[in-house]
Amino acid sequence: MKIGILGSGSWGTALAKLMTDRGLTISWWNRSAAAIEKMMQTGRNPQYLSGARFNVSQLKLSTQALDVIEASDIIVIAIPSAFVEDVLQALPLDCFEGKKVISAIKGIIPSQHVLLNEYLKTHFNFPIENYFTVMGPCHAEEVAAGKLSYLTFSGIYVEATTEMASLFKTTYLNTIINKDIYGVQYAAVLKNIYAVGAGIAHGLDYGDNFLSVLIANSGDEMAGMLRKAGILNAEVGYIDHSKPPIANQYTNYAASVYLGDLLVTCYSLHSRNRTFGNMIGKGYGVKAAQLEMSQVAEGYNASRSVHFLNKTICADMPIAETIYQILWKDLPAEEGFKHIESVLV
Numbered sequence: 001m002k003i004g005i006l007g008s009g010s011w012g013t014a015l016a017k018l019m020t021d022r023g024l025t026i027s028w029w030n031r032s033a034a035a036i037e038k039m040m041q042t043g044r045n046p047q048y049l050s051g052a053r054f055n056v057s058q059l060k061l062s063t064q065a066l067d068v069i070e071a072s073d074i075i076v077i078a079i080p081s082a083f084v085e086d087v088l089q090a091l092p093l094d095c096f097e098g099k100k101v102i103s104a105i106k107g108i109i110p111s112q113h114v115l116l117n118e119y120l121k122t123h124f125n126f127p128i129e130n131y132f133t134v135m136g137p138c139h140a141e142e143v144a145a146g147k148l149s150y151l152t153f154s155g156i157y158v159e160a161t162t163e164m165a166s167l168f169k170t171t172y173l174n175t176i177i178n179k180d181i182y183g184v185q186y187a188a189v190l191k192n193i194y195a196v197g198a199g200i201a202h203g204l205d206y207g208d209n210f211l212s213v214l215i216a217n218s219g220d221e222m223a224g225m226l227r228k229a230g231i232l233n234a235e236v237g238y239i240d241h242s243k244p245p246i247a248n249q250y251t252n253y254a255a256s257v258y259l260g261d262l263l264v265t266c267y268s269l270h271s272r273n274r275t276f277g278n279m280i281g282k283g284y285g286v287k288a289a290q291l292e293m294s295q296v297a298e299g300y301n302a303s304r305s306v307h308f309l310n311k312t313i314c315a316d317m318p319i320a321e322t323i324y325q326i327l328w329k330d331l332p333a334e335e336g337f338k339h340i341e342s343v344l345v
Contacts (some may be wrong), residue, residue: 004068008047082110101131136260152256154180193299228314
């Protein structure tokens with residue numbers, strides 16, 4: 001199968017490294033002609049993860065997203081959610097016909113508060129049967145450096161999902177399969193919000209004891225929202241042995257793609273959302289923090305989208321709602337966290 005990647009940021013670069021390490025030749029979209037020229041000269045992405053080295057004979061680079069799509073059977077979309085609509089809305093309505101799409105977006109399309117599969121269905125009539133996600137605790141820096149990581153692939157049909165996962169499996173990357181397309185995406189959106197909150201707490205000089213309680217309560221809040229949204233895997237410590245495991249694993253909320261990703265995003269110094277939140281806690285305004293960072297913190301837009309989505313879902317989400325108020329409604333971080341203190345258990 002021919003593979004294409006849309007997105008050349010940190011995560012897109014790490015996924016490209018995974019696939020080329022598997023010996024695959026890929027088509028790869030980068031909006032910058034200068035970056036493509038530099039990559040062909042040096043074998044490195046000059047803007048992101050520049051330590052990762054590529055064999056340029058395995059790369060078919062283009063500044064045209066449509067060229068990459070047309071040359072590929074499987075398209076990995078790794079564009080930050082804030083920008084993906086700008087790229088996709090310029091494409092012909094039939095461009096994804098007969099293709100498979102793997103979403104590597106850990107966010108929600110902010111203009112419409114929808115997941116990528118919902119956007120593709122509405123605008124391209126793209127069937128969910130051909131849609132897959134790749135999620136999990138997987139900082140791009142560690143994946144590109146070859147540190148052992150685990151990615152979860154989700155899709156409607158196990159056989160097709162297993163085939164997608166096999167394209168990424170290497171000696172340093174283990175793959176897990178589940179069928180929870182909506183749950184893994186919502187969990188990825190929520191964990192970024194809570195990681196911003198963990199960063200704010202650090203910036204406000206709360207200690208590790210408080211942070212552990214905040215993250216534990218965030219995990220419980222996440223599970224509650226997933227259950228309210230109809231996600232079946234939002235149980236902790238419960239396994240239904242009457243149902244066969246998928247890929248030798250019984251999936252529940254304590255699995256790596258849910259709780260594991262929340263933990264690493266809240267604690268790791270690689271986490272851009274934690275870094276963004278830390279700056280807010282130290283007194284930066286939102287715009288100043290965004291300018292200071294070279295990467296997108298998905299939790300910023302996600303907090304607003306979840307605020308609006310929850311008007312329908314009606315989950316009890318005081319932590320996520322307070323983070324939204326801090327980021328979007330100018331609630332002072334100190335005041336917001338005094339409220340969060342009062343709801344933690």
